[in-house]
Amino acid sequence: MRSEALDALRALTGRSDAAFHDGQFEAIEALVQRHERALVVQRTGWGKSAVYFIAALLQRRRGSGPALIVSPLLALMRDQVAAAERAGVRAASINSSNVTEWSDIRDLLDRDAVDVLFVSPERLVNPTFRVEQLPTLIARCGLLVVDEAHCISDWGHDFRPDYRRIRDLIADLPEGVGVLATTATANARVVADVEEQLAAGGHPVHTLRGPLARASLRLGVLELGTNWRRLAWLSEHLGDLPGSGIVYCLTVAAADDTADLLAKAGHQVLAYTGRTDAAERVAAEEALKKNEVKALVATSALGMGFDKPDLGFVIHLGAPSSPVAYYQQVGRAGRATASADVLLLPGEEDRAIWHYFATNAMPTQAKADAILDALRSSPGPLSVAALEARVDIRRSQLELLLKVLAVDGAVENGPGGWRSTGLAWAYDAERYDRIAEARRVEQQSMLEYERLQACRMAFLTTALDDPHSAPCGRCDVCAEPWYPSSVTIPAAEKARADLDRVGVPIAARALWPTGADRLGITADGRPVKGKIAPDEACDEGRVVARLSDLGWGGALRDLFAPGPDGGPVDADVPPDLARACVRVLAGWGWSERPVAVVSVPSVTRPRLVASLASGIAAAGRFADLGPLALAPGAGPLSASTNSAFRLRDVWHRFSVPPELAGALADLAGGPVLLVDDLIDSRWTMTVAGRLLRASGSGPVLPFALASVG
Incomplete structure (x- = not known):
């Protein structure tokens, strides 16, 4: 069997001299000959996918049904299907990106013409798939593979409830079906948790754990302080990094801003985020694999499973929230090269971003x-x-x-x-509190990594409880820093100027939210639903910047940060932001110049909004018509999160006082700037703008200091 497996390995890799890494054949043997349950914890690039492809192929030759592989990301599936075909393994995938192919794949399964079927964990929760396809697949399954198995565990760094369905899937398997779980990012606690779930039904689990250190990676951390200095460094030195690689950012806005700045500096880069169209993602991945771009500027959407063996570098603009997640992302680099560069450029905003994502993930x-x-x-x-x-x-x-x-x-x-x-x-409060505490510990550990005075690779592998952890001799602590630590004045000035851009467009709401009529929201006795009438809608608006922006985002986050008592801080618009507002107005490019300013009354920051409105009116020589009236007893808006409820909360919140109505009538339909401090859902501006239009104003142009997101 070893000879047969070796032939399959060489077909898979396309190399006649390919040989098994330590443990690969042992795992294949356990699955094919003994039908065991195995957990493989090996470093990124070790060849975990080769184990399950070869095991699946050998099982099929021995009369078993197709292998079912639960795989987390579309990028992984695309790469794996292509790799399988090279080895003569007939592979297919069922996921959200290939819905039009599902019926064809069902036909292939019916004809027993599929050796390996990839499914996303989300498919396991889909009712149609669970009822119509999953029972047949389980009954015929020759091998079950759980890729990125740390997601099964509460202690894994990636909270994915869909993965918890796999526990039931394992328990439902017929006797004698091998199970393989693979991961590169499991500490001892995760390993124990996954082993317990694999052992369902009293089955022994064969755990294969190898050293996690990556000899090819040269790790470093460079503290540069401000965003503009980090971007200046990257703009100046990206071309010096080996080969092509990935620049990771923590937010979509940061990835878009960074890609835009680097492209303007002459670098061939593409943005890759959760908002990137599916077809554009595929094209971007191919461009990087073919070295047609220097880098993809990506969020974690480009994560588990992306395979480019010769990836030359991974740079992080901002740190992931745990050493485990960081190890996984940097593991994209240097799989088939002698050396690859990995550099972390921490950001001042990292902790705030970690907190946001952590609090939004947990129920x-x-x-x-x-x-x-x-x-x-x-x-x-x-x-x-x-x-x-x-x-x-x-x-x-x-x-x-x-x-x-x-x-x-x-x-x-x-x-x-x-x-x-x-x-x-x-509600399992204990469980979620435990997970939240683990996240806090991981965040603190990531901060320790940034300040290390000892080997960085050893720190990461120790965080994964690797018993083989040892100094690497290559990182910027073990050896000398391998990267330049300064930026030139021209690069710094250019980056600062690029980040100093202001004036982000804010699209007007075009539709009333689904369910608004169910909440009793009516206009002139009729339920509010469907399209917003053109004579009731706002025009496109502007904000200085988004709170998540790399440039003005920092100053705006500071402005809206709670005070020492936890409440809002109310003060006049700072002079630098006031000047930025004037720049936004000057570059707006409206078809008809506004003639007046109306403000949205604020309960939490009345002074800030009043100073913003009066300052804009003075700078633009617009008539200052004052604020809308606030409903009696109106307090701070509740923490509503979905559109229908947000609309409900503001529907009766404002009115047009007589003096304002008279002033609007005198404007003869001229455009009005509607001013607020912060735009989040856009429903406040939509409702306030509708009132102004009903009172005789012309087009309503929303303006605020910042937007959320």
């Missing part, structure tokens, strides 16, 4: 209870849109919570939408 009892109450009280199933109108939860978080509840058996998705199963469900 809360109040939100889970709201979903269950809505489903229990509904006479029939509810679509996500219909449910969103009944609970005050943003769509993305609502979908995440539904997955959590579905895995726990409290809800299920079927024809017509989601419904309650009626099973008792209790």
Whole structure:
């Protein structure tokens, strides 16, 4: 069998001299000959995918059914399917990006013409897939593979509720089916957790754990302080880095800004984020693999499974929230090269970004209870849109919570939408508190990595409980810093000027939110739904910058940060931001110049909004018409998160006082600037603009200091 497996390895790699790494054949043997359950914890680039491809191929030759591989990312699936075909393995995938191919794949499965089927963990929660396809696949399955198996564990660095469905999948397998779980990022606690789940039914688990240190990687950390200095360094030195690589950013806005700045500096780069179109993602991946670009400027959307063996560098503008996540991302580099450069450029905003993502990932009892109450009280199933109108939860978080509840058996998705199963469900506060505490410890550990006085590679592998951890002799602590640590004055001035751009467009709302009519929101006795009438809508607006921007985002985050008592700080617009506002107005390019300014009344920052409105009116020589009236007893807006509830909260919040109505009538339909401090959902501006239009104003142009997101 070893000879047969070696032939398959050489076909897979395209090299006649290929040989097994330590442990690869042992894992294949355990799966094919003994049908064991195996956990492989090996460094990135070791060849974990070769183990399951070869095992699947040998199993098929011995009469077994197709292998089912649960794989987390589309980029991984595309690479793996292509790799499988090189070895003569007939592979297919079922995921959200190839819906039009599903019927063809079902036909291939029916004809037993698929050796390996990749499915995303999200498919395991899909009701149609679970009812129509999964039972047959489980019954015929010759091998189950769980890639990136750390996601199964609560202690894994990537909170993915869909992966928890795999526990049930393992328990449902027929006797004698081998199970392989693979990961490069599991510490001892994660290993123990995954082993326990693989052992369901009393099966022994064969764990193969190798050294995680990557001899090819040269690690470093360069503290440069400001965003503009970091970008100046990157702009000046990107071309000096070996080969092509990845520049990781923590947010979509940072990735877009960085890609734009580097492109203007003459570098061939492309942005790659969660908002990048699927076809553009594929094209970007191919461009990097063919070295047609110097780098992809990416968020974590370009993560697990992306395979370019000769990737020459990974740079981070801002640190991931844990050493484990960082190890995984830097592991993209240097898989098949003697050397690759890895450099972290920490950002001042890192901790705030970590906190945002951590608090948005975990469910809360109040939100889970709201979903269950809505489903229990509904006479029939509810679509996500219909449910969103009944609970005050943003769509993305609502979908995440539904997955959590579905895995726990409290809800299920079927024809017509989601419904309650009626099973008792209790919020596991201890579990989520435990996970949150683990996240805090990981964040502190990442800060320690940035300040290390000892080997960086040893620190990362120790964080993964690797018993083989030892000094690498290559990082900037073991040896000398291998990177330049300064930027030239011209590069710094250019980066600073690029980040000093102001004036981000804010699109006007075009549709009333789904479910607004269910909340009793009416206009002239009619439910509010569908398109917003053109004579009621705002025009496109502007903000100085987004809170997440690399440039003015820092100053704006400081402005809106809570004070020592945790409450909002209210003061006049700082002089530098006031000048930035004037620059936004000067570069707006409106078709008709505004004639007046109206402000949105603020409960939390009245002084800031008043000074902003009066300053704009003075600078632009516009008439200052004062604020809209605030409804009696109106307090700070609640923490509503979805559109229908946000609209409900502001629908009766404002009115047009008589003196303002008279002033608007005198404007003869001239455009009006509508001024606020911060734009989030855009519903405040939409409702306030509608009132102004109804009172005789011309086009309404929203303006604020910042936007969220």
